[in-house]
Amino acid sequence: MNVILSVFVACLVGCSAIFGIARLWAYLELVPTGQDRTDFFLTQDGWRLAIHRYVPEAAPKGKPVILCHGLAGNRYIFDMIPAPSLAEYLRSKGHDVWVAELRGFGQSAGPRLLLSDSDLRWGFDDHLDSDLDAVLDHVTEQTGKDSAHWVGHSMGGMLIEAYLGRNHSRKIASAVVIGSPVDFSKMKSPSFKRLLRMRWVLRLFPFNPLIPMAKCFMPLGGIAPNILSAYFCLENIDWNVARKIMALGVEFLSSSVLWLDMGRFLQEGKFADRSGNLYLQGIEQSDTPLFAICGTKDNMAPKSAVLGVFERLNGSCVTESLILGKDSGCLQDYGHLDLLIGTRAQKEVFPSIHNWLTRWDESLER
DSSP states (O other), X not given: OHHHHHHHHHHHHHHHHHHHHHHHHHHHXXXXXXXXXXXXXXXXXXXXXXXXXXOOSSOOOSSOEEEEOOTTOOGGGTSOTTSOOHHHHHHHTTOOEEEEEOTTSTTSSOOOXXXXXXXXXXXXXXXXXXXXXXXXXXXXXXXXXXOEEEEEETHHHHHHHHHHHTTOOTTEEEEEEESOOOOGGGOOOHHHHHHHHTHHHHHHSSBXXXXXXXXXXXXXXXXXXXXXXXXXXXXXXXXXXXHHHHHHSSOSSOBHHHHXXXXXXXXXXXXXXXXXXXXXXXXXXXXOOEEEEEETTOSSSOHHHHGGGHHHHTTSSOEEEEEESGGXXXXXXXXXXXXXXXXXXXXXXHHHHHHHHHHHHHHHHO
């Protein structure tokens, strides 16, 4: 009994230390974001979501632009000092920018370690079935526009493609997906094999316990760069930015069900719900313009997995792609997160997004 008690106490102390260090590190790295206002609103199933508006100096031009983060992310991926800020860049070009945070992320309602009033178990379909409609409804109501552009990074892009696959294109003026894999039959990275191996851990906990551990030890990334190589092309990221985004831009607690959904996509090799229904089944009926961006060294979303959506579209809508790396004329190759916060992202990535949005704003105004 004494041995069991000692092991329990040691585990409790160890977990407390990990959570404490991770929280302290996030506090020490804290920086403000530059939004003009933050709105809160409810989804149909009662979750409170947050969205952050960046208003240009002159009257906004064209449709509003919604930026949506990926798995375990939040608003900081789009706006964090001293990293390049896509939100600030697009605002400076005259766009009305809205940075959305899905359930469980950032300032939206989410789980707490103790006495949580939020369900710890939500999955991909909860974001798809409830959060996207709520975000789009709020932005169009607030701006008086009938549609909005959607720019999604990683899972944020996967969600909008699945949304279009369900023939929900009425409120989407155009879509930009950045490092968003949808063809999981072509995902062979060692990073994904590690995710599959840890599924037994995710089934034991309502949240992913590996995230707090990673956040606790991430300051060691400067002397152990392999820790970061899954997320960045190391040649294209400043260490101070990498450290800060891992402290602030990766959520402390995120649903194990959501991670298990990603594991299921990888295990089955297809982008489908739990019943086996393909999310992109109806996307060939969409007429929403789609722009896909990927990096040549993106271990989380290789270009073959990102561009796989085009095989289903077959000319049903306007599509373009941009593969960023030295082979395409960039000074550096690009990984997953550095597509947005890389050293040269503002010069080599952001202008293409702005040009795409402007092109379709002008087309819709004709």
